[in-house]
Amino acid sequence: MGHSCLTEIYELMCAVGGKITIMKHEQNNQYKESVYLLHNILEKYPLCVLSWINYGDSLWGLNEKSQAKIAYQKYIYTMKSQNKDLTKISQRVFERSK
Numbered sequence: 001m002g003h004s005c006l007t008e009i010y011e012l013m014c015a016v017g018g019k020i021t022i023m024k025h026e027q028n029n030q031y032k033e034s035v036y037l038l039h040n041i042l043e044k045y046p047l048c049v050l051s052w053i054n055y056g057d058s059l060w061g062l063n064e065k066s067q068a069k070i071a072y073q074k075y076i077y078t079m080k081s082q083n084k085d086l087t088k089i090s091q092r093v094f095e096r097s098k
Contacts, residue, residue: 072097
């Protein structure tokens with residue numbers, strides 16, 4: 001997925017059963033729209049792992065570095081708490097979460 005968090009139409013399958021489809025917002029530099037959508041998703045589905053990294057990437061795109069850092073940290077925490085494969089975490093996430 002590279003640096004783009006929302007490169008294609010994709011579905012976020014949340015641990016609680018929520019299914020949300022988001023269009024190519026970040027690819028089109030529509031970071032504000034991505035942040036708005038992902039914030040609402042995370043309020044309803046805080047255990048949705050992919051939403052945290054996408055939220056962090058969108059905030060990073062808006063130059064909201066401190067908020068992005070928190071989102072990346074929550075992504076790492078959620079990955080760990082759900083016993084996900086931590087080798088799948090991108091190096092940029094670790095760098096940006098410091």
